[in-house]
Amino acid sequence: MTVGLYVGDGLRRYAFGDGHPFGPDRLDAFWTEAQKQGLDQRVTLLEPVSTDRAAIERFHTKDYVDLVIERSGAGTGFLDYGDTPAFAGVYEAAACVVGTVLDACDRVISGELRHAFVPIAGLHHAQRNSASGFCALNDCGIAIETLRAKHGMERVAYVDIDAHHGDGVYYGFEDDPALIFVDLHEDGRFLYPGTGHAHETGRGEAKGTKLNIPMPPESGDAHFMQEWERAEAYLDAARPEFILFHCGADSLAGDPITHLRYSAAAHGHAAERLCALAERHCQGRLVAMGGGGYNRANLAAAWTRVLDRMAENANQATA
Numbered sequence: 001m002t003v004g005l006y007v008g009d010g011l012r013r014y015a016f017g018d019g020h021p022f023g024p025d026r027l028d029a030f031w032t033e034a035q036k037q038g039l040d041q042r043v044t045l046l047e048p049v050s051t052d053r054a055a056i057e058r059f060h061t062k063d064y065v066d067l068v069i070e071r072s073g074a075g076t077g078f079l080d081y082g083d084t085p086a087f088a089g090v091y092e093a094a095a096c097v098v099g100t101v102l103d104a105c106d107r108v109i110s111g112e113l114r115h116a117f118v119p120i121a122g123l124h125h126a127q128r129n130s131a132s133g134f135c136a137l138n139d140c141g142i143a144i145e146t147l148r149a150k151h152g153m154e155r156v157a158y159v160d161i162d163a164h165h166g167d168g169v170y171y172g173f174e175d176d177p178a179l180i181f182v183d184l185h186e187d188g189r190f191l192y193p194g195t196g197h198a199h200e201t202g203r204g205e206a207k208g209t210k211l212n213i214p215m216p217p218e219s220g221d222a223h224f225m226q227e228w229e230r231a232e233a234y235l236d237a238a239r240p241e242f243i244l245f246h247c248g249a250d251s252l253a254g255d256p257i258t259h260l261r262y263s264a265a266a267h268g269h270a271a272e273r274l275c276a277l278a279e280r281h282c283q284g285r286l287v288a289m290g291g292g293g294y295n296r297a298n299l300a301a302a303w304t305r306v307l308d309r310m311a312e313n314a315n316q317a318t319a
């Protein structure tokens, strides 16, 4: 049993140009560090793959997909009110992020892989009918819908430690009791998108099925580890059949656009615990998505730590 890692131009193309916080050099920074640590020798390398419109429309509305395709062809303007520029080919690039996450889910379910990691993925701000915060298509939401529709998974868990609240996933499933949702993020009073308050636990029938943990600005590893225990107890009780892990690295100290102060140890801790949790509940089925992270050294450190913990666990699970 092994861990799949997706790298290649297909993922690199989802970026907003050189010099942008979400630039193409993010993937390069991670990949250089992964090779330096010899992680490329401990995982199975896989090529990114695209997907079709039918899969995308499991989460997004038809009208919104039409709009992304149209602006992607034009290559100008914005997909939202100003955060997410429509570069030429943005639809194809985002569809490749989505397809790669879906491929990772397929290979984990088939047993070919124990876990998988997709560094450029986790576009968690896109809503069902709109773009937001650098996110054109919500690969996380599409993966959740696909795990249900294609693989019959009922209890999918989505765990997010990016500094920003995963609002596209939260509001996309706010009234859906089957989605197990845990999100530790910087308190919305201090950071975009301003949501994810502790009282947001789901709506209607889904009330109590979502756990939002807002962290005060400047929170470090100690506070993260303490709150993690609550997140883990909640996940254990929910007995997931599949775990999607959004390991955004913008929650590390030194990120240019957020105010949390974790180190890569927080990401390593979460990854190690989620691997163990996945072994307890669902034969190790865990797919991680890189998410945010705009300080290149930070994202390289956090994402390689996650990948290292996954490779170590898969090795032990096999032994």
Ligand SMILES: [Zn+2]
Pocket (backbone or CB within 6 Å): 162, 163, 164, 248, 250, 291, 292, 293
């Ligand atoms: Zn973020």
